[in-house]
Amino acid sequence: MTAAEAVKTLDGWYCLHDMRTVDWTSWKMASREDRDEAIQEFKQLLTDWEEVEQAENGSHVLYQVLGHKADMMFMILRPSLNELTDVETAFNKSKLAEFLQPVYSYVSVVEMSQYSGNASADDPKVRDRLYPILPKWEHMCFYPMDKRREGEENWYSLSFKERAGLLYEHSKTGRQYSGNVKQIITGSFGFDDWEWGVTLFAHDALQLKKLVYEMRFDEVSAKYGEFGTFFVGNHLAKDGLDTYLHV
Ligand code: VOV
Numbered sequence: 001m002t003a004a005e006a007v008k009t010l011d012g013w014y015c016l017h018d019m020r021t022v023d024w025t026s027w028k029m030a031s032r033e034d035r036d037e038a039i040q041e042f043k044q045l046l047t048d049w050e051e052v053e054q055a056e057n058g059s060h061v062l063y064q065v066l067g068h069k070a071d072m073m074f075m076i077l078r079p080s081l082n083e084l085t086d087v088e089t090a091f092n093k094s095k096l097a098e099f100l101q102p103v104y105s106y107v108s109v110v111e112m113s114q115y116s117g118n119a120s121a122d123d124p125k126v127r128d129r130l131y132p133i134l135p136k137w138e139h140m141c142f143y144p145m146d147k148r149r150e151g152e153e154n155w156y157s158l159s160f161k162e163r164a165g166l167l168y169e170h171s172k173t174g175r176q177y178s179g180n181v182k183q184i185i186t187g188s189f190g191f192d193d194w195e196w197g198v199t200l201f202a203h204d205a206l207q208l209k210k211l212v213y214e215m216r217f218d219e220v221s222a223k224y225g226e227f228g229t230f231f232v233g234n235h236l237a238k239d240g241l242d243t244y245l246h247v
Pocket residue numbers: 007111112113114115145167170171173174175177181182183185196198200211212215216221225
């Protein structure tokens with residue numbers, strides 16, 4: 001059997017998803033001054049990140065996660081892995097981070113696969129996909145995924161044409177959610193434990209469930225999709241931090 005052809009990808013900003021739980025016990029035990037200092041310092045960090053976003057050198061969002069898996073979910077985009085590491089390290093050195101436990105992280109890069117023609121990185125629409133300013137919509141969902149390679153169900157031995165056809169069907173389902181769900185697909189081959197990260201934003205949380213459910217029936221997901229841990233949360237704006245961290 002001849003090898004199937006790999007699809008070419010366009011790759012944009014590097015991406016870190018960083019999930020933390022809050023150690024509420026030690027947060028409550030800290031003095032009021034220490035808590036205030038931690039919040040102020042964190043807000044300053046967010047202000048610095050906002051400047052990066054305004055200069056279109058990266059983007060970030062913060063969500064408050066439901067359930068025990070995490071409390072805070074950051075998604076941070078930067079032009080290089082080095083800059084992403086600098087952001088992570090600066091945050092880890094902050095006072096607030098002393099009260100947070102890292103519980104999950106995911107490293108990837110914004111990706112567009114070239115199944116339907118050759119998109120150019122000079123096209124402004126393509127640039128917006130590769131270097132997205134993340135939406136600050138009410139809800140966000142993140143999960144990693146693989147494409148199966150087991151017996152007859154091996155994505156990586158399908159021809160280019162077969163994969164392109166399946167992804168075309170996939171995109172038709174996705175497009176029905178245009179305006180209601182925004183997806184950002186990040187590739188993580190060689191970077192993390194799964195092959196892609198899926199990040200979805202919605203104004204109405206139910207739209208996330210409806211889209212992911214409907215896609216389960218698309219052949220590409222039904223036959224070839226394998227999924228990791230799901231995280232879902234509500235947008236946490238800078239001016240909501242005092243309320244969130246008030247004890
Ligand atoms: C919100 C809707 C939505 C829309 C419009 C959409 C469209 C598209 C298009 C046009 C393309 C192909 C070109 C490209 O842009 O890369 C893709 C590609 C991809 N998708 Fe998608 N997808 C959506 C949504 C969407 C979801 C919800 C998922 C998770 C699957 C699920 O079952 O839980 C997903 C996954 C992917 C992946 C992993 C890839 C890369 C596949 C590869 O082998 O390279 N995707 N997707």
